[in-house]
Amino acid sequence: TQLLEQSPQFLSIQEGENLTVYCNSSSVFSSLQWYRQEPGEGPVLLVTVVTGGEVKKLKRLTFQFGDARKDSSLHITAAQPGDTGLYLCAGRGTGGFKTIFGAGTRLFVKA
Amino acid sequence: KAGVTQTPRYLIKTRGQQVTLSCSPISGHRSVSWYQQTPGQGLQFLFEYFSETQRNKGNFPGRFSGRQFSNSRSEMNVSTLELGDSALYLCASQGEGTDTQYFGPGTRLTVL
Numbered sequence: 001t002q003l004l005e006q007s008p009q010f011l012s013i014q015e016g017e018n019l020t021v022y023c024n025s026s027s028v029f030s031s032l033q034w035y036r037q038e039p040g041e042g043p044v045l046l047v048t049v050v051t052g053g054e055v056k057k058l059k060r061l062t063f064q065f066g067d068a069r070k071d072s073s074l075h076i077t078a079a080q081p082g083d084t085g086l087y088l089c090a091g092r093g094t095g096g097f098k099t100i101f102g103a104g105t106r107l108f109v110k111a
Numbered sequence: 112k113a114g115v116t117q118t119p120r121y122l123i124k125t126r127g128q129q130v131t132l133s134c135s136p137i138s139g140h141r142s143v144s145w146y147q148q149t150p151g152q153g154l155q156f157l158f159e160y161f162s163e164t165q166r167n168k169g170n171f172p173g174r175f176s177g178r179q180f181s182n183s184r185s186e187m188n189v190s191t192l193e194l195g196d197s198a199l200y201l202c203a204s205q206g207e208g209t210d211t212q213y214f215g216p217g218t219r220l221t222v223l
Contacts, residue, residue: 031210042115042201042214088154092210098167099144099203099212101154
């Protein structure tokens with residue numbers, strides 16, 4: 001069974017701080033997605049990473065896919081209250097068509 | 112391009128009733144997946160449909176069922192509702208040849 005483990009589960013920081021969220025697995029994924037979800041809404045896609053070692057930047061967010069395509073990280077620079085939300089990583093498992101989701105990291109950025 | 116739409120956004124039902132939720136995928140997407148999200152369990156996969164055929168199924172009881180129409184719109188049905196079925200139900204569509212799913216806003220189901 002393929003699993004995606006996210007850490008930390010919860011993070012409460014002050015505005016302006018930096019943070020990193022991790023998504024790890026013992027399995028290889030063809031790609032990984034990162035989503036942000038606000039309460040009562042559906043997850044919104046932030047990025048898809050496909051190539052091992054790939055780094056993508058989206059303003060203050062930096063996403064990295066591990067060389068072996070088993071892990072990924074999301075780094076936020078100078079966090080703002082608007083970054084508050086649930087961050088989910090997801091990957092398409094091998095041997096089937098099911099997308100696997102991590103349990104999520106709940107981020108709260110205090111003004 | 113319009114995103115994934117789900118109707119209704121909110122539903123209140125009582126135990127024992129049944130409910131049908133609807134999802135319209137992004138135009139051109141033929142794959143539709145359904146998820147249940149609760150605070151305690153996170154996102155749980157229900158099933159995936161592709162070209163009107165169920166392609167994959169999660170570990171949910173038979174009370175949860177779905178179908179997909181020729182225009183790729185999908186419905187899921189929950190019969191004999193239980194209190195534990197209260198959740199946010201999310202639909203996601205996916206284009207061919209990609210791994211990325213795009214989610215709708217969800218339907219919040221409350222079972223009293």
